[in-house]
Amino acid sequence: MKINIFKNKCFNCALCNGKKCVGIIPGMGGAGKGLTFINNFISWEKLTAEGVINRIINPEIIGVAPMTGVDENMGGSISEREFHQKIIKGAMKAGFFSCIGDGTPEYKLLYGCEALKENKVKGNIIIKPFENSVIFEKIEKVRNQACAIGIDIDSVNLITMDGKAVMNKKNADDLIKIKNYSKCPFIIKGVFSEYDFELVKQVKPEIAIISNHGGRVFDNGEGTGDILKKYSKSVKNYVKEIWVDGGIRKKEHILKALEYGADRILIGRPFAVNTILHGINGVKKFSDENNLCF
Numbered sequence: 133m134k135i136n137i138f139k140n141k142c143f144n145c146a147l148c149n150g151k152k153c154v155g156i157i158p159g160m161g162g163a164g165k166g167l168t169f170i171n172n173f174i175s176w177e178k179l180t181a182e183g184v185i186n187r188i189i190n191p192e193i194i195g196v197a198p199m200t201g202v203d204e205n206m207g208g209s210i211s212e213r214e215f216h217q218k219i220i221k222g223a224m225k226a227g228f229f230s231c232i233g234d235g236t237p238e239y240k241l242l243y244g245c246e247a248l249k250e251n252k253v254k255g256n257i258i259i260k261p262f263e264n265s266v267i268f269e270k271i272e273k274v275r276n277q278a279c280a281i282g283i284d285i286d287s288v289n290l291i292t293m294d295g296k297a298v299m300n301k302k303n304a305d306d307l308i309k310i311k312n313y314s315k316c317p318f319i320i321k322g323v324f325s326e327y328d329f330e331l332v333k334q335v336k337p338e339i340a341i342i343s344n345h346g347g348r349v350f351d352n353g354e355g356t357g358d359i360l361k362k363y364s365k366s367v368k369n370y371v372k373e374i375w376v377d378g379g380i381r382k383k384e385h386i387l388k389a390l391e392y393g394a395d396r397i398l399i400g401r402p403f404a405v406n407t408i409l410h411g412i413n414g415v416k417k418f419s420d421e422n423n424l425c426f
Contacts, residue, residue, distance in 0.1 A: 137408065138207035144409070148381060148402050149173040150347060157291050158204035160401055162347035168354065169347030172379025175355025181388040189386055191227030191425045196220075196415065197346075197377050197400035198233030198258040198284070198321075200240035206408055212240055216247040219407045220255070222415030227425070230255040231398065232277075234270070234284070236296045241270065245277040254279040256339075258321050261288045261299045264306055268313055275316070280339060282319025283310060285328065289349045304334035311335060321377075322349075323367075324359050333370050340367055343377040346400055355379060357388065364393025383423045 138144065141159035143152045150169030153161035162169025202208055202215045210218070216232075223230045232244035232255045241259070248255045257278045259270050271281060285307075288299045300306070311318040320332055321341035332340045342360050344350060356378035364374055376389050377398035389397050399418075406414030419425060 137209045138405075141205055141207050142401075142405055144405055148405070149379075157348060158201070160205055160405075162351070163291060163349060164351030166347065167351050168344055168349075169379070171353050171355035172344070172347055172357070173355070173381065174379075175357030175359075176379055176381070176385035176388055179357050179361065179388045179392065181384070181391040187387060187390065189383065189390075189425045191419075192229065193390075193396045194226075194386070194419075194424060195229040195231055195256070195375070195396060195398045196223045196403050197398040198231040198244075198256075199400055199404050200233040200235040200244070202408075206404060210408060213243045213246070215404075215407065216244045217250070218412050219403065219415065220244075220247045220251050220253065221412040222403070222407055224251060224253060225412060226416040226419050228415065228419075229396075232257045232274075234258060234260040236293065238270070242273065245274045248277040256280045256282065256319060258282045258284045258319065260284050260290075260293070260297075261302050262297065263300060264309055267310055271310075271314055275314075278314075278316055280317040280319050281314040282321050282337070282339070282341070283307060284321045284345075285331070286322030286324065286343070286345050286349050290345065291348070302331070304331055307331060307335045307337075311337060317372075323363075324354065324356070329363055329367060332367055336370050338372045339375055340371045340373075341375040341377055341398070342367075342394075343398075346378055357385075357392070360389060360394060361392045368393060381422065383426065386424060 154166035234241040317338040319339040373395040375396045376394040406418045
């Protein structure tokens, strides 16, 4: 498929490892020198796994990561609304669950929830760290489509949001208030630093997602596989489930994530790219070609 469909925001690489799209933000690249995106992938390559190597992977543990911004990040060959419809249908076809992302303008969030409603399925809705009053308003708009609601705490520094909206670094008190208001399972997404893990211990969300926003926020070079290995045992005492997102591309990566304490995994860029290229068959196509569930 021609690269031009993505207008050089993405290069549809055979292996999505962050090396060709360095610094392309807006776009699908990693921030700065791309070290975090690149090392997310490398971290899964270098980890070893023996205990679950022959395990059959249930598709229900795999989810589509929350993604928005088709025009800015993916070339705009389809509309935001069409993208959400296709990727949610694609996830359902593959037996995977969906996460819905947030953004500015708010239609990015609402189109995702609209697609959930029209396909009669619920999803995990991840809201950006706006002022709490704004988050409460968003929760009211999306509550009926949510099986869980979370805050994407690391996106407070997301380059693509600069100058578009006011977001806040959340403390434990902020998150506890949101958790109580949501009245459903609560997620903290973007957990990768000591500060974040302390938040998890204080807030005790049902789900903590170890993620560094796919390397799109910081260029510190620490991969998600290494972070999971380092922190999962201690975090497990404060949550019901640990999910991990970032650089996972192969069955062996999923097996390693399971061995090191993850309950579920999220995949972003490859599912998005294949949805744009292959429509509702895109998610399953990537899964089948990489034997994710065998």
